[in-house]
Amino acid sequence: MSTRRAPTLEDVAARAGVSRATVSRVVNADPRVRATAREAVSRAVTELGYRPNRAARALVKRAPDSVAVVVPETDQRVFSDPVIMEMLRGISEGLEETPLQMVLVLGRAGRDTDRLERWLRGGHTDGAIVLSAHLDDGVTSALSEIGLPTVMIGRPPGPEQGLPFVDLDNVDGGRQATDRLVARGCRRIGTVAGPVDMAASRDRLAGWRESLDAAGLADDAVEHGDFSSEGGRLAMRRLLAAHRDLDGVFVASDLMAAAAVSELQAAGRAVPGDVAVVGYDDSPAAQLTVPRLTTVANPGDRMAREATVMLRELLAGRPVSSRVLPTHLVEGGTA
Amino acid sequence: MSTRRAPTLEDVAARAGVSRATVSRVVNADPRVRATAREAVSRAVTELGYRPNRAARALVKRAPDSVAVVVPETDQRVFSDPVIMEMLRGISEGLEETPLQMVLVLGRAGRDTDRLERWLRGGHTDGAIVLSAHLDDGVTSALSEIGLPTVMIGRPPGPEQGLPFVDLDNVDGGRQATDRLVARGCRRIGTVAGPVDMAASRDRLAGWRESLDAAGLADDAVEHGDFSSEGGRLAMRRLLAAHRDLDGVFVASDLMAAAAVSELQAAGRAVPGDVAVVGYDDSPAAQLTVPRLTTVANPGDRMAREATVMLRELLAGRPVSSRVLPTHLVEGGTA
DNA sequence: CCGCGTCGTGAGAGCGCTCTCACGTACTGT
DNA sequence: ACAGTACGTGAGAGCGCTCTCACGACGCGG
Structure with a gap:
């Protein structure tokens, strides 16, 4: 009906x-506005229902006003979603005090690379934060080529594109987890690692290996899972079949670990009595098992927060370098 | 270093x-541009690395260009996150073909109402989609008062604010779940319902009741959980203690249902042999149990998609009315 | 050969806002 | 008393873009 033009500054000025x-x-x-004037204006503002026009404002002050948060569409089954939400919250909090809006850009990894790239080139935002480097190189290389200020959350796999990243110390996390197994007396320690194409998986595996090497234990009991529950279950089954003398397992994600625990129990092994288990992520899934999982903290929100700090630096024209944040073990009953 | 002004249309024009x-x-x-001119221009564009200024464009064409997606910060433990991600994806897909950007706005329900409200009043976006009506009334009433085109995903609890919503037919979902239990011969059917302050919980509970009433069975075995795993476990324990003759349970979320199944098994009841269980959500958690949960589909992405359609209608100035989408049972092994 | 329509193009007027600058007006200090 | 200094305010110039309008250069039919 009434396509009445929205009130502008001018209208408010006239009224006040x-x-x-x-x-x-x-x-x-x-x-520096007299109280009386101020009041007249605010009255006019509410009377007219004035709302500033963001575009006009953005046009004149060329301050950055939005950042893209690129979320590779996680395969449904990966279930890493809780971590993603955690990161989104972290970014949101990190941006809270700034005028920056977070523009969500989802894309099915691989399939949408082109569309994503085109969008990012479109200059819709002033910067970007890319979640989880599971993404094809297409997007990250496009990003570094465009020159859009970008921070990656999670170290990118493959050669670095020169883009700064924040990551958690997955190597140390894997080591701490395994150290715990060693410390409680396990002598035959296996691991259910994550997908080989992810940096986090590789790092955790490397940590596991370092710990075992340091303890002088064998480091050949490795099976890979896909971070899904079912994948974890199957990997655990293979691991158990190949190494019946297993007395400790480091599982690279809680979801897989929960499945591994139930698989172990189904196979008649008491946890942690016969086989001790340490998971990774300290996710809600860690609390589903009985007993509750011993796991490694993986605070996505902290990383995300750090990423916003770095991005703000970039937007301010200052260079930043990548950061790796420390992790720690979270006590549970499985190791 | 070089704070070189970004190239503008003018620069490109000069060059071409x-x-x-x-x-x-x-x-x-x-x-209607001659081929030669067109080429000259595109060459200049790439040479200069010209990117149109979104703000300037938005200023002159007053077409809506962004929508806020308001996500009440779910309490960590609620773990409804997978559903939220699903909805976000649905919105993203629904907006894919439009020039609309999705601006994520997270807020801890209750605590951030003021900030949220201020932001929404700020006119940063042209419309809003509000996820999950767990939110205090503050935000929704602010929204309807401001007159910002808004669609709610999930029927709001409490009195309706006049804001259109999309919802799934939770009453029918609860009924279908319970009908299944009745059909397989259960005679003493309980329910672990969700929090009383959520419309979805109440609707599912109502469906459960309708089904039992229709079958002439008792509808007094009710316990409430908070949608968390632990909450589900405890509610199941209470339910079992109060009604030892239970042979069927409808649990209002998969997460709670998974915990309920393990609680039942721990109590020596075979599932579905002694007690049949139907969950709700068809979430990844449904696949964690052995056997896999029988559950009710709760396609957040479909709802979200519908919401984008409705919002686009609103933005086009056309009125819309709320919609309730159908659900269906998803076969599993627990009922 | 003239009038008319068509096509490609340029000039220029905004869109709604911020911000600099200059101009009172009311204080201070001497 | 008067210069000096705030302070509050208004005028006006853009920000980078789109879009209307007018205009010259054609091609056509009469």
Whole structure:
């Protein structure tokens, strides 16, 4: 019906009997406006239902006003979603005090690379934060080529594109987990590792290996899972079949670990009595098992927060370098 | 270092030896430009690395360009995250073909109402989609008061604010789940319901009741959980203690259902032999149990997609009315 | 050969806002 | 008393883009 033009600064100014500039000052909380004028203006604002036009504002102050948060569409089954939500929250909190809006860009990894790339080139945002480097190189290389200020969350697999990243110390996480197994007396320690194409998986595996090497134990009991529950179950089954003397397992994700625990129990092994288990992520899934999983913290929100700090640096024109944050073991009953 | 001003239309025009208008035409794929001019322009565009300024464009064409996706910060433990990601994906897909950007706005329900409200009033976006009506009324009423085109995903609890919503037919879902239990011969059917303050919980509970009433069975075995795993476990324990003759349970979420199954098994009841169980959500958690949960589909992405359609209607100035989408049972081994 | 329509193009007027600058007006200090 | 200094305010110039309008250069039919 009424396609009445939205009220502008001018309208408010007219109504309040002041100039556009004064209204602008009031709206932007500039202190040097007389109280009476201020009141007149705010009254006019509410009466007219004035809302500043973001585009016009953005046009004149060329301050960055939005960042793209690129989320590779995780395969449904990967179930890494809780971590993603955690990261989104972290970013949201990190951006809370800034005028930056977070623009979500989802894409099915692989399939949508082109569309994503085109969008990113479109200059819709002033920067980007890329979640989880599971993404094809297409997007990350496009990003570094475009020159859009970008921070990756999670170290990218493959050669580094020169893009700064934040990551958690997965090597140390794997080591701590395995150290715990060693410390409680396990002598035959296997691992259910993650997919080989992910940096986090490789790092955790490397940590496991380092710990075993340091303890002088064998490091040949390795099976890979896909971070899904079912994948974890199957990997555990293979591991158990290949190494019947297993007395400890480091599983690279809680979801897989939960499945591994139930698989072990189904096979008649008491956890942690016969086989001790340490998971990874400290996710809600860690609390599903009985007893509750011993796991490694993997605070996605901290990483995300750090990423926002780094991105703000980049937007301010200052260079940043990648950061690796520390992790720690979370006590549970399985190791 | 070089804070070189980004190239503008003018720069491109100068370089290509044409006017601003012509460049604009080329950039916007206006057909009535001679081939030679078109080429000159595109060359200049790539040479200069020209990217149109979104703000300037948005300023002149007052077409809506972004929608806020308001996500109440789910309590960590609620773990409803997978559903949220699903919805986000649905919105993303629904907006894919439009120029609309999705701006994520997270807020801890209750705590952040003020900030959220202020932000929404700020006119940063042209519309809003609100996920899960767990939110205090503050936000939804602010939204309807501001007059920002808004669609709710999930029927709001409490009195309706006049905001259109999409929802899944939770009453029918609860009924279908319970009908299944009745059909397989259960005579003493309980339910682990969700929190009383959520519309979805209440609806599912109502469906359970309708089914039992229709079958002439008792409908007094009710316990409430908080949708968390632990909450489900405890509720199941209470339910079992109060009604030892239970032979069927409808659990209002898969996460709680998975915990309920393990609780039943721990209590020596075979599932589905002694007690049949139907969950809700068809979430990844449904596949964690052995046997796999029988559950009710709860396609968040479909709802979300529908929400984008409705929002686009609203943005086009057309009125929309709320929609309730059908659900169906998903076969599993627990009922 | 003239008038008319068509096509490609350029000039220029905004879109709604911020911000600089200059201009009062009311204080201070001497 | 008067210069000096705030302080509050308004005028006006853009920000980079789109779009209307007018205009010259054609091609056509009469």
